[in-house]
Amino acid sequence: xxxTMLVALLLLAxxxxxxxxxxxxxxxxxxxxxxxxxxxxxxxxxxxxxxxxAARAAARGVATLGVVRPAGNPLEAARRAVRHGLGGxxxxxxxxxxxxxxxxxxxxxxxxxxxELPPRRLMRLNGSVPVVGxxxxxWAGIQVVEGGAVKARPTGGPWIDTNSGFLRFVKAxxxxxxxxxxxxxxxxxxxxxxxxxxxxxxxxxxxxWIVALDEDFSRRLLAREERALADxxxxxxxxxxxxxxxxxxxxxxxxxxxxxxxxxxxxxLSRGILDMFGxxxxxxxxxxxxxxxxxxxxxxxxAVAVDATALTEAQREALxxxxxxxxxLLTGPPGWKxxxxxxxxxxxxxxxxxxxxxxxxxxxxxxxxGNFGARLFNVSGLLSSLLGDAEGGRIVLHLVNYxxxxxxxxxxxLAGAYxxxxxxxxxxxxxxxxxxxxxxxxxxxxxRVGICAVLVID
Amino acid sequence: MTRRxxxxxxxxxxxxxRPSAGRAVAPVAIARARSYDDGLEGVxxxxxxxxGGLGRLVRGKTVTIKLNLTGSPGLRFQGRPVGVTxxxxxxxxxxxxxxxxxxxxxxxxxxxxxxxxxxxxxxYLLEAGWNVRALATAAPNVEFENTNSLxxxxxxxxxxxxxxxxxxxxxxxNRAYEATxxxxxxxxxxxxxxxxVTLALKNVFGITPASIYGDDAGRDEPNENPTKGRQAILHExxxxxxxxxxxxxxxxxxxxxxYRVPRIVxxxxxxxxxxLAIIDGVETVAGGEGPWLEGLRLVQPGLLIAGTNPVSTDAxxxxxxxxxxxxxxxxxxxxxxxxxxxxxxxxxxxxxxxxRLEVRGLSLKQARYPFAx
Numbered sequence: 001x002x003x004t005m006l007v008a009l010l011l012l013a014x015x016x017x018x019x020x021x022x023x024x025x026x027x028x029x030x031x032x033x034x035x036x037x038x039x040x041x042x043x044x045x046x047x048x049x050x051x052x053x054a055a056r057a058a059a060r061g062v063a064t065l066g067v068v069r070p071a072g073n074p075l076e077a078a079r080r081a082v083r084h085g086l087g088g089x090x091x092x093x094x095x096x097x098x099x100x101x102x103x104x105x106x107x108x109x110x111x112x113x114x115x116e117l118p119p120r121r122l123m124r125l126n127g128s129v130p131v132v133g134x135x136x137x138x139w140a141g142i143q144v145v146e147g148g149a150v151k152a153r154p155t156g157g158p159w160i161d162t163n164s165g166f167l168r169f170v171k172a173x174x175x176x177x178x179x180x181x182x183x184x185x186x187x188x189x190x191x192x193x194x195x196x197x198x199x200x201x202x203x204x205x206x207x208x209w210i211v212a213l214d215e216d217f218s219r220r221l222l223a224r225e226e227r228a229l230a231d232x233x234x235x236x237x238x239x240x241x242x243x244x245x246x247x248x249x250x251x252x253x254x255x256x257x258x259x260x261x262x263x264x265x266x267x268x269l270s271r272g273i274l275d276m277f278g279x280x281x282x283x284x285x286x287x288x289x290x291x292x293x294x295x296x297x298x299x300x301x302x303a304v305a306v307d308a309t310a311l312t313e314a315q316r317e318a319l320x321x322x323x324x325x326x327x328x329l330l331t332g333p334p335g336w337k338x339x340x341x342x343x344x345x346x347x348x349x350x351x352x353x354x355x356x357x358x359x360x361x362x363x364x365x366x367x368x369x370g371n372f373g374a375r376l377f378n379v380s381g382l383l384s385s386l387l388g389d390a391e392g393g394r395i396v397l398h399l400v401n402y403x404x405x406x407x408x409x410x411x412x413x414l415a416g417a418y419x420x421x422x423x424x425x426x427x428x429x430x431x432x433x434x435x436x437x438x439x440x441x442x443x444x445x446x447x448r449v450g451i452c453a454v455l456v457i458d
Numbered sequence: 459m460t461r462r463x464x465x466x467x468x469x470x471x472x473x474x475x476r477p478s479a480g481r482a483v484a485p486v487a488i489a490r491a492r493s494y495d496d497g498l499e500g501v502x503x504x505x506x507x508x509x510g511g512l513g514r515l516v517r518g519k520t521v522t523i524k525l526n527l528t529g530s531p532g533l534r535f536q537g538r539p540v541g542v543t544x545x546x547x548x549x550x551x552x553x554x555x556x557x558x559x560x561x562x563x564x565x566x567x568x569x570x571x572x573x574x575x576x577x578x579x580x581x582y583l584l585e586a587g588w589n590v591r592a593l594a595t596a597a598p599n600v601e602f603e604n605t606n607s608l609x610x611x612x613x614x615x616x617x618x619x620x621x622x623x624x625x626x627x628x629x630x631x632n633r634a635y636e637a638t639x640x641x642x643x644x645x646x647x648x649x650x651x652x653x654x655v656t657l658a659l660k661n662v663f664g665i666t667p668a669s670i671y672g673d674d675a676g677r678d679e680p681n682e683n684p685t686k687g688r689q690a691i692l693h694e695x696x697x698x699x700x701x702x703x704x705x706x707x708x709x710x711x712x713x714x715x716x717y718r719v720p721r722i723v724x725x726x727x728x729x730x731x732x733x734l735a736i737i738d739g740v741e742t743v744a745g746g747e748g749p750w751l752e753g754l755r756l757v758q759p760g761l762l763i764a765g766t767n768p769v770s771t772d773a774x775x776x777x778x779x780x781x782x783x784x785x786x787x788x789x790x791x792x793x794x795x796x797x798x799x800x801x802x803x804x805x806x807x808x809x810x811x812x813x814r815l816e817v818r819g820l821s822l823k824q825a826r827y828p829f830a831x
Contacts, residue, residue: 158534365685369577377584380532403537409587436591445589 014040015113015130016177017246018063019239021211024048024218028056033221033229037236038243043067043090043181043210046077054085063087065115068103070095078103081112088113092135092181094122117181120166120268121341125173125288132174136346137163137182137209138270140201141194142381142402158381160402165274166346167205168253168385169267172286177249178207184214192231193451196238197402200452203242204385204398206249211235238451241426248396248454254388255283256415257372258297260305260319262289265338266356271347273306276360283373283386294318298390301372306332306359330366332359371441377411382449392416397455399446410446414457418442424454483809485509486765486774488820491740492758494541494549502553505764506561508818515733515766517562519639525551525570526646526661526738528748531586535749536756540586542741543756544748546644548588550738550762552596554644559597567601568593569634571664574685576607605632607669607682614670614680616704617729620805623707625721628729630670630680630703635730643732643768647739647759647775649829650747652693652715653723653798654791657775658735658768659807660798662726663719666692670700677701692722716787716795724801727768731807735771737763739778744829759827761820769808770815772799780828783810790830 018041023030026048034040041063044053054064066081066089068074074095081089088107091100091114100116107114116124117135125132138161163180170178180202184190195211202209213221220228242248259274261267267274267288277284287296287303292315297303303322305311308331311319323329338352348356369375373386374397381403388395395416401407414435421433421444433455435442446453487508489501506512526546534540541547555566572582579602580590594600603609615636618628635641643658650656668675668684671691675681678701690696693715698705712718739761745753761778765771773783776799781791783799799810809815812822 365683369581377581378531378587380534380585381537403534405537407587408539409589411584411590445591 014063016249017243018177018208019243020065020179020208022067022213024213025222026050026053027222028053030222031057031060031062033224033232034060034062036233038240039211039236041065044086046080049081049084049086051083051085054087058085058087063113065090065113067092069093070099074099075102075106078106082107082110086112088115090115090117090181092117094119115179117179119344120346123170123263123268125170125263127174127176129176131179132170132176133179133181135181136344137180138346139182139185139194140197140402158403160279160381160383161270162201162275162278162383163207163270164201164205164383164385165272165276165278166268166270167202167207168274168278168284169261169263169286169288171205171207172253173263173267173288173291178202178205179210180207181210181212183212188214189216190214192234193404195231195235196451197400199235199238199242200398200400201383204383204400204452205253206251206387211239238426241424241452245424245454248387248398251387251389251396253283253285254386254392254395255285255372256299256301257282257284257367257370258287258300258303258322259284260287260289260292260303260308260311262307262310262338264310264340265289265307266348266352269341269346269348271353273304273356273360273363276356276364278383280364280367281376281379281382281384282367283384289315292318294321297322299392300327302328302330302367302370304330304363306356307336307338308332309335309337328366330363371413371415373415375413375415377413378407378409380407382407382410393458395457397457399449399453399455401449401451407449408447410449412444412446412455413438414442414444416442418457420458422456424456425450426452483811483814483816484765484767484770485816485818486763486767486771487818488774488778488822488825489762490760490820490825491762492760494547494740496740498549498553499556501762502550502764503557505762505819506557509764509766512557512561515561516558516640518564520565520567520637521558521563521640521642522567522569522634522638523551523554523642523644524661524665525568525644526656526664527570527572527582527586528656528664529750530573531582533749535743535754538756541588543743544646544648545586546646546738547740548583548586548593550736550740551588551644552593554642554736555593555596555600563597563640565599565601566597567603567634567638569603569605569632569665571606571632571667572604573606573687574668576604576609576669576683578602579604603632603634605634605665606667606672606684607680608632608667609634614667614703619725619729621728623725625706625708625711625718625725626699626704627707628704629666629726630699631665631730632667635665640733641730642734642736644736645738647737647742647761647763647779648747649744649779649791651751652719653795654793655772655776655779655781655798656747657737657772658732659727659772659802660723662730662732663692663723665726665730670703675700693719720796720798720801723798724805724807727802727807728805732768733766735765735768737761737771737775739763739775739827744831753831755831757827757829761825761827763825767808769799769802769810773810773812774815774817774822777812777822778825778827780826780830783812
């Protein structure tokens with residue numbers, strides 16, 4: 001086995017720990033910028049493919065992947081990536097299935113990695129790929145409408161563009177590492193906080209946003225401008241925060257409220273029902289239709305199945321069992337069916353949004369003040385993600401603050417007799433927080449949330 | 459029966475057109491507080507002492523404090539904590555509770571008709587980022603009641619408007635407004651899109667339960683799970699309150715918020731007299747009452763104002779904001795509405811005549827902080 005092949009195999013084994021970033025340089029000296037950051041996988045455009053760079057990167061334990069797109073001759077491009085000694089390729093975009101299979105075979109024969117970043121609707125959730133990825137995502141942040149005003153959601157808080165609803169579904173559907181490959185908005189110079197939001201927006205569901213700097217930032221960083229270096233160090237520290245806690249990535253969405261969704265329906269779309277729950281910071285446990293069973297609904301006190309047309313008789317029975325056990329079952333009006341996502345669609349269409357908003361009003365009133373794992377207070381401008389093991393013995397609550405201010409005085413009411421709460425935040429030592437009783441439950445106060453914080457509760 | 463109710467029955471209660479000239483006018487005190495960390499306990503203690511002290515007012519009594527928590531706590535202006543923009547600040551609330559407790563109040567009950575919910579006030583306060591645990595221990599026997607619905611009570615209290623009212627003859631309210639000895643309006647120093655200013659008087663608009671006066675109030679009976687605001691009934695008069703409550707006296711009267719709301723506020727202040735008015739103007743917003751209005755801006759008047767009469771207190775506060783509290787409709791700040799202060803004055807609630815008012819502490823000249831941009 002040649003040295004390159006050995007390196008490639010070692011890299012394959014390390015995929016779950018890859019922290020990817022798009023890199024706009026073939027200069028081996030630029031690799032020094034990775035020092036002190038967990039970035040260990042670089043996505044390179046063809047213009048930056050170089051055997052020397054790949055070798056120097058491999059020597060530092062950094063994987064290199066060539067970005068291949070459908071235009072031109074992708075198979076030849078993949079061969080060229082191999083010839084340059086890259087560890088593999090990233091197939092970004094929608095490929096002809098036969099062609100994609102050919103590239104996969106080529107790379108497998110060369111013992112190289114093929115990471116696929118297709119449109120969301122073509123994501124492969126069946127466990128057949130080393131990374132479940134997509135090139136499509138929303139640029140996370142508070143939605144600002146014309147004139148700089150903040151668009152409010154019906155509950156009064158600001159509407160936050162997020163991938164977290166969609167990622168909640170994907171996380172429930174797969175155990176593979178999840179990568180989001182969307183880019184920052186074009187021709188926009190962004191404050192570093194927006195990158196931190198993008199990282200946390202994915203990381204709160206155990207996913208990774210492939211770091212992609214805007215053109216100006218990238219240029220200044222490669223030129224080693226002081227401000228750019230300081231921002232890059234912040235990004236590195238933020239990535240390191242999540243990288244140091246691999247155990248969080250393995251956890252699944254935890255809630256006593258199960259939401260049945262289908263990849264062929266709205267599961268892979270944003271701004272749907274999972275984001276509506278997310279906007280109210282109500283933890284939900286998505287249950288992909290393919291996995292819907294009595295076991296998947298274990299412990300659920302409420303089940304929501306808006307589009308129940310695709311269910312088998314056994315699956316309907318499993319849902320009915322929730323109601324028979326004293327829980328609540330909410331379904332959409334008879335005959336409702338959502339059309340599969342089309343083309344580049346990643347958000348709910350306006351017609352479907354209207355339909356689902358009607359149903360949401362009903363769901364919202366039934367959910368009311370229910371506590372399905374955790375109830376959060378004073379979280380306007382924040383989104384959260386509650387993860388846990390199946391029994392909920394240990395739960396992990398991610399908080400991401402999308403505002404320009406630190407949010408103070410967040411209160412969490414927990415639906416369990418927990419004994420210990422510990423708060424983690426980037427660049428701050430962990431702190432134990434006091435758990436106190438409230439109405440027979442436990443509660444905890446968090447004094448301050450900067451960009452993000454993670455509460456681990458046992 | 460109270461004296462006011464007795465007068466109402468006898469037909470001798472002050473009416474809309476009967477000014478209260480000649481009565482003794484309660485003093486109003488103004489204090490400077492540059493921030494919410496600026497020795498609030500001492501500042502407020504002095505303020506209340508200038509009014510004759512809290513002890514004589516609250517010792518051994520149940521004190522009900524109406525907070526100003528307008529709009530959803532999730533709706534923030536520029537992402538700031540609501541206490542420094544359009545809500546009463548929790549530190550002012552905590553210190554007031556502490557001082558009331560120290561002055562011998564038997565029970566302190568915080569009340570507000572929380573926007574869009576009949577859930578517990580404590581949870582609403584948590585949504586606003588308040589430390590409810592600290593507030594609950596600021597004084598002995600602290601209670602919380604969301605008065606947007608029946609709450610902990612078994613029936614609504616019917617509070618009659620002295621003189622019979624012009625819009626409604628009486629209002630059905632959460633029982634907390636009846637079962638109290640001392641009613642405190644703890645307001646914020648703000649302008650208001652509908653009423654020109656929102657101070658101690660306008661704060662009582664929020665005592666009306668959405669279960670009866672809300673946009674989703676029940677037709678016949680109250681809706682004990684209200685989820686909406688109070689536009690259709692009280693602001694616009696597009697429908698009547700739940701049939702269980704007193705109905706409008708003249709459904710043919712003007713359907714205009716600038717006409718209706720000031721009158722309703724004046725009626726409420728007459729029906730549920732305010733014994734202590736406190737206005738938090740340390741940090742606030744100018745340009746309107748909440749972030750749903752365009753043109754809002756952060757301001758720091760650095761003022762705390764208090765008085766035992768809400769009309770007088772509001773008159774002084776309005777003047778401190780740079781406005782003439784006796785201005786008529788069409789003049790700032792009452793550009794598109796009637797003057798609530800004058801309407802309340804006409805109902806005998808108090809005097810808005812600056813020339814008759816005694817200001818203690820800071821002078822009005824020292825306190826002046828023009829809100830107009």
